[in-house]
Amino acid sequence: MKELLIVGGGPAGISAALYAVRGGAPVTVVAKGGGALAKAELIQNYYGFANGIAAKDLYAAGLKQAENLGAKILHTEIFGIEFAEEGFRAKTAAGTLNAGAVVLACGTARNVPPIRNIGTFEGAGVSYCAICDAFFYRGKKVAVVGGGAYARSEYAELKNVVDDVTVLTDGGAALDGLPCNTKKIASFEGGDRLEEVVFTDGTRENFDGVFIACGSAGAFELAKKIGLESANGKLVVDERRATNVPGIFAAGDCIPGLQQIAKAVCDGMIAGTEALKYLKAQK
Numbered sequence: 417m418k419e420l421l422i423v424g425g426g427p428a429g430i431s432a433a434l435y436a437v438r439g440g441a442p443v444t445v446v447a448k449g450g451g452a453l454a455k456a457e458l459i460q461n462y463y464g465f466a467n468g469i470a471a472k473d474l475y476a477a478g479l480k481q482a483e484n485l486g487a488k489i490l491h492t493e494i495f496g497i498e499f500a501e502e503g504f505r506a507k508t509a510a511g512t513l514n515a516g517a518v519v520l521a522c523g524t525a526r527n528v529p530p531i532r533n534i535g536t537f538e539g540a541g542v543s544y545c546a547i548c549d550a551f552f553y554r555g556k557k558v559a560v561v562g563g564g565a566y567a568r569s570e571y572a573e574l575k576n577v578v579d580d581v582t583v584l585t586d587g588g589a590a591l592d593g594l595p596c597n598t599k600k601i602a603s604f605e606g607g608d609r610l611e612e613v614v615f616t617d618g619t620r621e622n623f624d625g626v627f628i629a630c631g632s633a634g635a636f637e638l639a640k641k642i643g644l645e646s647a648n649g650k651l652v653v654d655e656r657r658a659t660n661v662p663g664i665f666a667a668g669d670c671i672p673g674l675q676q677i678a679k680a681v682c683d684g685m686i687a688g689t690e691a692l693k694y695l696k697a698q699k
């Protein structure tokens with residue numbers, strides 16, 4: 417059977433992994449950290465813990481449980497997913513991974529920095545996906561906003577198509593080897609489209625477009641890269657937790673519904689079971 421790739425090691429991703437691995441699928445879970453549980457403290461409303469459980473302990477126990485049952489756990493970040501001969505290929509900070517099916521369980525984070533007017537220019541100069549939109553900026557001047565590995569990866573995508581690319585780290589440290597401006601950003605300004613970036617020291621610079629790549633790629637960014645439908649910042653799925661792309665399922669906070677552990681675990685169970693069926697049917 418081909419590999420099931422699960423993006424996310426929180427309740428939804430781990431639940432998907434448990435059902436798929438026990439059903440006989442080779443499973444790789446990729447997680448770059450604790451997700452929502454890293455921000456929570458004591459969990460008192462999840463079944464089975466008489467005195468509650470520390471959120472970070474629940475996260476660690478989930479990873480261990482999946483690993484003990486045979487899932488491979490990779491502590492790294494996924495930058496993008498693309499179609500490939502074997503199904504899908506994911507780009508990670510530690511190389512590429514091939515999979516026959518994917519469960520996106522990467523939580524809710526859409527990394528929108530608090531820059532004035534960012535929402536005003538979304539789709540009019542502010543983009544969240546280099547691979548989707550770089551083409552529109554050939555011969556123009558663009559910036560990547562961000563300061564980590566994801567920003568570096570978006571920079572590389574843009575450089576395939578656009579000559580003039582600068583990284584705006586928004587007050588963060590410069591990225592080695594890349595042209596960077598480390599000033600803190602105050603606002604985006606323009607008319608119908610973004611025209612300039614204004615920094616907190618009062619200086620301004622003209623850009624035709626900016627690509628937001630703060631933190632890491634969340635569900636929304638990964639989804640855009642492969643043409644998944646989303647609405648109101650959530651991935652669109654059917655009752656099988658299947659997205660509009662055959663072989664890609666989604667679960668937990670990245671799809672609509674209550675943002676709670678019990679609901680994420682239920683989504684993960686369904687997505688993991690359906691992904692397993694999908695892989696079995698492909699053999």
Ligand SMILES: Cc1cc2nc3c(=O)[nH]c(=O)nc-3n(C[C@H](O)[C@H](O)[C@H](O)COP(=O)(O)OP(=O)(O)OC[C@H]3O[C@@H](n4cnc5c(N)ncnc54)[C@H](O)[C@@H]3O)c2cc1C
Nearest residue numbers: 424425426428448449451452456494523668669675676677
């Ligand atoms: C402060 C706070 C308190 C909460 N308290 C409660 C509570 O008391 N009870 C309750 O039921 N719920 C609570 N919640 C909500 C609960 O934590 C979430 O609903 C649940 O964790 C969602 O699970 P998930 O697996 O969908 O996403 P998450 O738990 O957010 O997991 C997402 C996973 O995806 C990974 N990931 C994301 N992007 C990438 C990428 N590009 N590459 C690799 N990995 C990636 C993350 O590292 C993480 O492992 C709380 C949330 C917060 C923020």
